[in-house]
Amino acid sequence: MTAGRMGALRPSFAMALAIGTLGGALFTLIGMPLSWMLGAMTATGLASILHLPVKGWARARPPMSAVIGVMLGSQFGPHTLETVADWWPALVALAAYLLVSAVLCTVYLRRMIRMDGPTAFFSAMPGGLIDMVLLGAERGGDERTIALMHSSRIFLVVLGLPPLMTLVTGADPGARVAAWRPLAEMGLLDVAFFLGAIALGTGLGRLLRMPAPFLIGPMLVSMALHWTGATGFTVPSGVIAVAQIVLGTTVGCRFAGTSSRRILHILLTSAGSTVILLGVALLFALGLQYLIDVPVEGILLAFAPGGLAEMSLVALALNLEVSFVVVSHISRIGMVILGAGLVSRRKTP
Template sequence: MTMLSAFHPARFDYPRFALALGIGGLGTAAFLYMGWPLPWMLGAMLACTLAALVKLPVRAPMIVRPPMSVVLGVLLGASFSADMVSRMGAWIPTLAGLMLFLLVSGAACVAYFRKIGGYDLPTAYFAGMPGGLIEMVLLGQARGGDARRIALVHSIRILLTVSCLPFLIPALGGGDIGTGAATGAPIGGASLESVLWLIGTGVLGAILGRRLKLPAPYLLGPMIASGAVHLAGWTHTAPPREIVWIAQLVLGVTLGCRFVGTAPSEMLRTLVLSLGSFVILIASAVAFAFALAALTPLDVVSVALAYAPGGLVETSVIALALQIEVAFVATHHIVRVVLVMAAAAPIFRWVDRKKQSQQSE
């Protein structure tokens, strides 16, 4: 099925998606009125989460997410600067520390879901590993875990992280995230040449991301392509802010609509349990951030955001809003997902064999 055919009325639920966008827009308006951070993403996300839980007929087909990720990827790439390359050597200690962080926080979360949550080993293991949602669900299901429970835990983890970070960052000494991450000119303010560069890097980047099988290809491919042309000085334009606002709105709607079909009682039960694992992950991230900030030239806020257990897209948008080096944050989240994907299955086999040998003795 091609992408265009996925938007055929027989396959795409336009009325429910329109309702979801409307509710997301109301959430955004409420956030803007209250002056709360990242209204286009957070407001839409929380409003659609509530709509899903009270069983309103909302829906956001996942096919709408890739085009929005392309827009945000081009935006993130536009923040790359020439002096960024000279600072990459300072990232080595934090990338090395990331492996220890994953071992410590992952082991603590798995133990938490086993002892406190009463989950079976496969479900506890893949729910506790701070990897990508889809990857952990597929690996967990293949190992006999409860796929729905794993998906719900990771969805709540991302929801909590994205909701918490805009308020946690100022407490760590960071700046105010403000009302958005759009830094481009108003729509219509860019030249035709700049628009063609933005479209070209988005399309080419998406194709390369798929061909190279990058994690989050529709975000990383355009981000790399956009970053390359901006570093080369071929263009200095970012996507128009109105388009970025729409992309954040749709992203927030898709995040909130992940909970469609979830019974409120199940959501509440898993939310309460997931709060414990979230505290473990975010506390570990902050502790590692303070330790690494003392050992490196990097600041606590940058490292905490790089280690935060959220999604790549969401944390990158927050980094841009805070004017933190997007490449630094994105690189750590890519490495986190790749490390967990590569190590999760082998480590699980070792843990499972050890458990079985202990039971047979």
């Protein structure tokens, strides 16, 4: 991307960020759960539909992903190793969930929406937006439709999870919000560890060509620091709020440049597949709560087919089994990419 084009993107992203911040502030004022993320996502999504001059900025997400990665790593302590072995029933069930939900969504998109085979198949996969777009394009699918379907799925999952949790468990997601941690609680040594984990993790992630290197690399470095007891820093709530705003803004802006009619059509189509995905996830969560020591809300969040960064931030914001959610979503992405890659070698019907 040329410097001129980068310059042309920045004002539109600045406007999107301003709209997202206002949306987050409004949702916070009225007491909505996940207020900064949902408010930013909703406000910029509406701005995109109304064709306001908003647009995402590719360079905004990687550094924010690194911040999120370090935050996630800080949730892993020595106790995590003791409990990971108890999660194997959930990971086995996760593979079954992916198979069942992918088949049902593919049938829905092929038979009811009349999508072509490759587009339906790669739009139905519950995860790995960039990977599904690339694989789908190689197999002759409509990459724009695949990208919009996955963006819509993430949008609808993040928007629909809090009320679904309330409906199923009767719990108020807003009541589970983690206590506010002021910036002043982070000392200079903590800041040094925080920034060092970002720098080292990003470098390792890119060097080792990890999937989502800007998120997973810093997460692994932060995880190692907290496992070994080298540091015990926690990320201030203000930083988490900024991460939610930027992430919500980038999700909402994925609809920019698309006609209102097509956005509404994709949202309606994606709503059907999202209902299938969340419905199957809920059934698995209700069954698994008797097999593992994780509340049904945490299992539902771990199986919910949103993005890794988005679902991890939801877990952080709602103080829900963060390490379990992160491990589950990393496993989900790996399973989806591997499974879709293997199936795509065969002719898609």
